[in-house]
Amino acid sequence: MSTLTIRTDIEVERALDVLTSEGLSRSEAVRMAILDAERARRRARLRVEAESLRNDPEDVAASRELAAELDAARAW
Numbered sequence: 142m143s144t145l146t147i148r149t150d151i152e153v154e155r156a157l158d159v160l161t162s163e164g165l166s167r168s169e170a171v172r173m174a175i176l177d178a179e180r181a182r183r184r185a186r187l188r189v190e191a192e193s194l195r196n197d198p199e200d201v202a203a204s205r206e207l208a209a210e211l212d213a214a215r216a217w
Contacts, residue, residue: 145171 149157160170194200 147171 157167157170160174161167165173
């Protein structure tokens with residue numbers, strides 16, 4: 142584990158005050174914020190990838206073909 146030193150401004154201090162108002166330490170609040178930001182970035186990348194696939198005519202055709210094959214197999 143390492144130590145991270147950051148400079149804060151008034152906006153960050155206000156946000157930290159809100160996050161720590163119910164007993165959360167400043168360190169815990171910062172760790173949570175970093176992890177939340179990483180998760181949000183990962184979700185955004187996945188959303189872009191999903192949109193790309195949804196708008197790819199070849200991928201859509203392949204998905205429909207697979208769905209039709211699975212429907213046919215279910216009939217048995």
